[in-house]
Amino acid sequence: MINELVMTTVEWSRAQFALTAMFHYLFVPLTLGLSLMIAIMETLWLKTGNEAWKHATKFWMKLFGINFAIGVSTGIILEFEFGTNWSNYSWFVGDIFGAPLAIEGIMAFFMESTFIAVMFFGWNKVKPKFHLASTWLVFLGSNLSALWILVANAWMQNPVGMYFNPDTARNEMIDFWAVLFSSTAMNKFFHTLLSAYLLSAVFVLGVSSWFILKKRHEGFARKSILIASIFGLSASLMTVYTGDTSSKDISKVQPMKFAAMEGLYEGGKGVPLVVLGQINKNEDDIACCTRSIALPNMLSFLTTYDSEAFIPGIKDIIHGYIDHRGIPHKSLAERIANGKIAVQSLKEYHESKKNGDKEAEATALASFKDNYKDFGYGYLSSPKEAIPNVYLTFYSFRIMVGLGFLFVIQFIISLYLLYKKRWNKYVLWLNLLCIPLAYLATQAGWIVAELGRQPWVIQDLMPTSVASTEIASSAVQITFWLFAILFTTLLTAEIKILVSQIKKGPQES
Amino acid sequence: MKKVIRNIALFYYNGFKHMPLWGKKMWLIIIIKLLIMFLLLKLFFFPNFLNSNFDSDEEKGNHVLKELTK
Structure with a gap:
């Protein structure tokens, strides 16, 4: 305690x-x-x-x-x-x-x-x-x-x-x-x-x-x-x-923040807009909106101008999803793995540079660049750490x-x-x-x-x-x-x- | 040019001289605040960590790299 x-x-x-x-x-x-x-x-x-x-x-x-x-x-x-x-x-x-x-x-x-x-x-x-x-x-x-x-x-x-x-x-x-x-x-x-x-x-x-x-x-x-x-x-x-x-x-650009603003755990098509709601932990021990007064389909409509559009929730972001434009988004586990590769590659890049190993240096640099987009995820130990309050x-x-x-x-x-x-x-x-x-x-x-x-x-x-x-x-x-x-x-x-x-x-x- | 500078100086001098009481109070607060910030907080509580511990940019970069990859 x-x-x-x-x-x-x-x-x-x-x-x-x-x-x-x-x-x-x-x-x-x-x-x-x-x-x-x-x-x-x-x-x-x-x-x-x-x-x-x-x-x-x-x-x-x-x-x-x-x-x-x-x-x-x-x-x-x-x-x-x-x-x-x-x-x-x-x-x-x-x-x-x-x-x-x-x-x-x-x-x-x-x-x-x-x-x-x-x-x-x-x-x-x-x-x-x-x-x-x-x-x-x-x-x-x-x-x-x-x-x-x-x-x-x-x-x-x-x-x-x-x-x-x-x-x-x-x-x-x-x-x-x-x-x-x-x-x-x-x-x-x-x-x-x-x-x-x-x-x-x-x-x-x-x-x-x-x-x-x-x-x-x-x-x-x-x-x-x-x-x-x-x-x-x-x-x-x-x-x-x-x-x-x-x-x-x-x-x-910040779908997880968006999901947190809406308290949205499971996304889907035609998502309602929560006017008033209550946040509680769900069966997966994640805080989300469990009781609400909501306007049907309105969140999908306001976000995309399509009342049936898919809006990802926290769970979708964790497991990966395809957004309403058809763009696939990797799961957080995959991003964490990529991030760890980026962090490790950065380390190897400097070590090989110090040792004068040009080939290893080039390989590490290429690997780092390929995974840099997920660099920060390399410091997370579980997808749940990517969820804000x-x-x-x-x-x-x-x-x-x-x-x-x-x-x-x-x-x-x-x-x-x-x-x-x-x-x-x-x-x-x-x-x-x-x-x-x-x-x-x-x-x-x-x-x-x-x-x-x-x-x-x-x-x-x-x-x-x-x-x-x-x-x-x-x-x-x-x-x-x-x-x-x-x-x-x-x-x-x-x-x-x-x-x-x-x-x-x-x-x- | 000299006249312009003199006029500007006079403008500020007269401004401060005829400042109402509330204005003087505000300046007192500003001065106290700046003294606390720069003479107390900055000097004793807020050293720039990288500047105080490392001499060159290379050393600073190496330290941060070490932090990022440990």
């Missing part, structure tokens, strides 16, 4: 990375979306000359500034962790991961930081049009930062455009555009960005609703609700669309989707009430309550993305267990708790300062 509770270095490293990434992502989405809403409001001020838009811009800019300041550089800790806790991974990914991050650091972050100064210090000091341009450039800079980070993340989910150099044990980028424009990168970028816009709209809507409830700054609040509702409704509908395209992509993936996916649809309804109702010029206090309270729910939805989305792809740190090529550094788990534990304290303090400070500034309200002179 005690042994079961003792966490290994890999588990502590994973916990630490999850903690850091989740805290970091508490700050990021508001920066991404609020910068765009501020730019829209400032544009409206310059277009209409209506000072109310200027007051709204300044107020939301202040909240943006607080969020940006607290969140800035929390992401750097993730890079520290790569070097200390994930050294095998950091070496293995080579420049592919480093290049987008470097571009992000140099281009987007500096552009964003420079124009933030103009945005805050430049009122009445630079020409209004220059100020507006700076605000738009802050938006562009922050969103470009997100692009490069998400491209790097997407490569881990769908490694393309690279070649593994067996001499250096590093992946080398051979096609930058394939990495940048992979289906996974584009889907991930747009889905993440739009969901960040959605969160920002929910935030603006919630805070503005509070002003209406308190009968303060109602003119300002109405203007903010108008922008937030239109912006949020557009973003949420597009989030639904990109969620659909992301799911289709996942079904192709179905409980968390399944429930997080439903929390994210369910809340996403709730927000669509929320924006429609708010627009309707705004149009009718009457407020309902329950709706206003709901708007306020939706702020934490929007954060919950985005965090749930990342749980699906990152936990759902386990055991892989790089899909099919490197499992998490091989990616980590052999260091004492106590060292990782100490920093885990240090981060927990640091981030909790930062979050508390942010909420406190944000709330005090919200209470002050906009300066409507």
Whole structure:
């Protein structure tokens, strides 16, 4: 029992990375979306000359500034962790991961930081049009930062455009555009960005609703609700669309994650879509959806546009299957065998190279290349190790989707009430309550993305267990708790300062 | 050119000088945070494992290869 509770270095490293990434992502989405809403409001001020838009811009800019300041550089800790806790991974990914991050650091972050100064210090000091341009450039800079980070993340989910150099044990980028424009990168970028816009709209809507409830700054609040509702409704509908395209992509490149998202054990033709369900272990001791309310044939239809199409479940993936396009997929036992050959061939390649045996070197290299696609499976001892945590993936996916649809309804109702010029206090309270729910939805989305792809740190090529550094788990534990304290303090400070500034309200002179 | 640089410097100087209280609080938080991150965490808790234990890329590669094929 005690042994079961003792966490290994890999588990502590994973916990630490999850903690850091989740805290970091508490700050990021508001920066991404609020910068765009501020730019829209400032544009409206310059277009209409209506000072109310200027007051709204300044107020939301202040909240943006607080969020940006607290969140800035929390992401750097993730890079520290790569070097200390994930050294095998950091070496293995080579420049592919480093290049987008470097571009992000140099281009987007500096552009964003420079124009933030103009945005805050430049009122009445630079020409209004220059100020507006700076605000738009802050938006562009922050969103470009997100692009490069998400491209790097997407490569881990769908490694393309690279070649593994067996001499250096590093992946080398051979096609930058394939990495940048992979289906996974584009889907991930747009889905993440739009969901960040959605969160920002929910935030603006919630805070503005509070002003209406308190009968303060109602003119300002109405203007903010108008922008937030239109912006949020557009973003949420597009989030639904990109969620659909992301799911289709996942079904192709990460079928096991897809099966876990659906809790689908035995696939088949005409698979229903589980709306609500319960995950339990089945007779094969594998977690899957055992009780559900489902829409007949809908999963097959949404995934392939064919309501009778075959969708593989966990069992099919383990034993091998032929997908709806007629493409055969090997069993996991076969992939594990191939992976072990790849690992062994890599070893033999280096040994024969060292011994100067050219023939053996060439044979080992050919064998390695033939099996590299399954390289990561060589580290698994059984097919069951390729199954992610179905409980968390399944429930997080439903929390994210369910809340996403709730927000669509929320924006429609708010627009309707705004149009009718009457407020309902329950709706206003709901708007306020939706702020934490929007954060919950985005965090749930990342749980699906990152936990759902386990055991892989790089899909099919490197499992998490091989990616980590052999260091004492106590060292990782100490920093885990240090981060927990640091981030909790930062979050508390942010909420406190944000709330005090919200209470002050906009300066409507 | 000198004038441009002077104007930029003045722009920042005045910006910081007339910063509201909440802005000053934010800068204090940023500075404390950066100090904790770079002077405490990076120096004492987060050495780059490969850079601190190996001198050349070849040595780093060999170590990772050993890890991958053990």
